[in-house]
Amino acid sequence: MEMIQDFLMDSGFSDPYNRYQPDPSRVPTLEDLYDALLQALLQQDRIPEEWLREARFANRKEETRLYREIQKLIQRLQDEGYIRLPEGEPPRAGQGFQGEAQEVRIELTNKSVDFLGLRSLRALLGALGKNAPGAHPTRHYAPGVESSGETKPYEFGDQPNLQVGETLKNLVMKGLDNLEPEDLVVELSEYTAAMNTVVLLDCSHSMILYGEDRFTPAKRVALGLAHLIRTQYPGDQVRFGIFHDSAEEVPLGRLPTVQVGPYHTNTAEGLRLARKMLRKMSGEMKQIIMITDGKPSALTLPSGQIYKNAWGLDPVILAETLKEATLARKEGIPIHTFMLAREPELLAFVKKITQITRGKAYLTTPANIGKYVLMDFLNRKVSRN
Numbered sequence: 205m206e207m208i209q210d211f212l213m214d215s216g217f218s219d220p221y222n223r224y225q226p227d228p229s230r231v232p233t234l235e236d237l238y239d240a241l242l243q244a245l246l247q248q249d250r251i252p253e254e255w256l257r258e259a260r261f262a263n264r265k266e267e268t269r270l271y272r273e274i275q276k277l278i279q280r281l282q283d284e285g286y287i288r289l290p291e292g293e294p295p296r297a298g299q300g301f302q303g304e305a306q307e308v309r310i311e312l313t314n315k316s317v318d319f320l321g322l323r324s325l326r327a328l329l330g331a332l333g334k335n336a337p338g339a340h341p342t343r344h345y346a347p348g349v350e351s352s353g354e355t356k357p358y359e360f361g362d363q364p365n366l367q368v369g370e371t372l373k374n375l376v377m378k379g380l381d382n383l384e385p386e387d388l389v390v391e392l393s394e395y396t397a398a399m400n401t402v403v404l405l406d407c408s409h410s411m412i413l414y415g416e417d418r419f420t421p422a423k424r425v426a427l428g429l430a431h432l433i434r435t436q437y438p439g440d441q442v443r444f445g446i447f448h449d450s451a452e453e454v455p456l457g458r459l460p461t462v463q464v465g466p467y468h469t470n471t472a473e474g475l476r477l478a479r480k481m482l483r484k485m486s487g488e489m490k491q492i493i494m495i496t497d498g499k500p501s502a503l504t505l506p507s508g509q510i511y512k513n514a515w516g517l518d519p520v521i522l523a524e525t526l527k528e529a530t531l532a533r534k535e536g537i538p539i540h541t542f543m544l545a546r547e548p549e550l551l552a553f554v555k556k557i558t559q560i561t562r563g564k565a566y567l568t569t570p571a572n573i574g575k576y577v578l579m580d581f582l583n584r585k586v587s588r589n
Contacts, residue, residue: 205286205319207248211240212312212320215419216412216463231461234278234308237287241274285315312460320460321431324424324574398439400485401581402478403429405454406496407446407462408469411544418544419464421570422495425577429493430456432578441485447474449502449510453481468502468512472521475528475539482537490537491563493577497544499553500525517549525553529560538563540580542573 211232245251255270265271281287287310378384403426411419426444433440444454448467451474471494478492501514503521513521532539539561541554546567558565566576 205281205316206323207244208237208240209320209323211236211244212316213420213423213460214463215417215423230463231309231311234289234310237278237281237310238274241277242270245274285313286319287311287316288313312457314457317427317457317460318431320424321427324428325431327424327428327574398441398487399437399489399491400440400482400487401429401433401442401490402481402492403442403444404451404474404478404492404494404496405444405446405462406469406471406474406494406498407448407464408467408498408501409464410469410498411464416570418497418570421573422544423459423462425495425574426459428574429577429581430459432581441487443481443485445474445477445481447471447477449512450504451477453477468510468514469496469498469500470502470504470510471496471500472525472528473502473504475525475532479528479532479535479537482535488536490535492532492537492539493542493581494539495542495544495573495577497550499547499550517553522553526556526560529557533561537561540564540566542566542568542577544568544570544573 214232216230251270255268255273259265259268259270262268278287282289289308289310405419405422405426407419411417411422430442430444433442444456444459445451446454446462447470448465449470451470454462474494475492478494482490482492499517500521501512501518503511503518503524505511511521529539539557540563541557543550543554543566551567554565557563564580566580568576
């Protein structure tokens with residue numbers, strides 16, 4: 205799995221033809237998996253020369269030892285629950301040495317997603333030091349386990365977490381017979397609450413253009429964040445959405461294989477989708493994390509048609525996008541934006557979004573985006589102005 209994780213996370217950048225004519229509906233097939241394992245074994249020099257010579261002169265690759273051994277690896281991935289095939293599909297990866305590729309699609313399991321998420325999280329947290337993640341603090345206090353050092357008189361319903369010294373002082377001063385409920389003093393702890401998060405990923409065409417793959421690092425961050433929340437914040441919820449000409453929610457199991465498409469950037473539709481998703485999630489603490497590399501260039505019209513304009517900041521598109529940001533502000537949802545580009549128009553747009561929603565904005569690159577996303581999540585502070 206470690207050898208083929210780049211194959212599983214491919215966003216279309218590795219294929220020079222796909223970069224210019226991306227196919228977002230493409231999913232990996234058994235033949236793709238066979239080629240990925242073969243390439244990984246070749247790169248690590250783990251194939252005997254005798255097997256390579258045999259494969260080079262064979263009429264049918266199914267007759268070679270190399271083919272049979274790679275088939276065993278594929279079968280092992282199935283047996284151990286990392287991949288599955290659609291029901292009724294045969295577990296084979298090719299037809300003949302030069303035959304047409306099989307279109308048997310493979311599906312990643314939750315075990316695969318957990319593996320990729322843990323690998324991403326380890327790589328990302330390596331840059332954060334050794335600070336252990338904790339719960340999200342709020343402005344409230346309550347009787348609890350972790351003391352804040354502050355106290356208050358006892359009120360009905362408080363947990364009996366008594367501050368012994370202050371309570372005994374009141375007891376000595378007033379006597380046991382005259383002791384009132386408010387003479388009991390309880391210690392206060394910071395009150396922590398669950399956080400609901402929607403991660404929005406820009407999968408427009410620019411995310412794999414200009415000689416840089418920006419989408420795969422964004423997916424790695426999303427997977428690492430999902431693993432972090434599931435293991436360290438059991439009360440939290442996180443869901444994922446992608447925005448392009450339109451926007452859609454993506455199940456966690458499909459996130460690793462999502463690819464970019466020949467799309468523009470409909471940021472307004474992405475924010476509308478995120479707000480809708482958050483309304484379905486219980487709890488008051490909510491946030492949107494948006495990862496993008498471009499200014500808004502598309503808009504869904506009331507008729508359902510997509511209006512596009514990639515030249516400059518279109519005032520109509522900009523107005524509708526800021527309207528969605530304003531609605532998020534009214535619903536108490538900050539938008540934290542991570543910019544993967546430095547275009548002046550993008551910077552101006554994100555600055556405006558940040559001002560409206562009182563969120564945060566980070567100018568980052570694919571190399572350090574994970575560090576900034578996770579630092580922001582782990583150090584989340586809630587303030588009310």
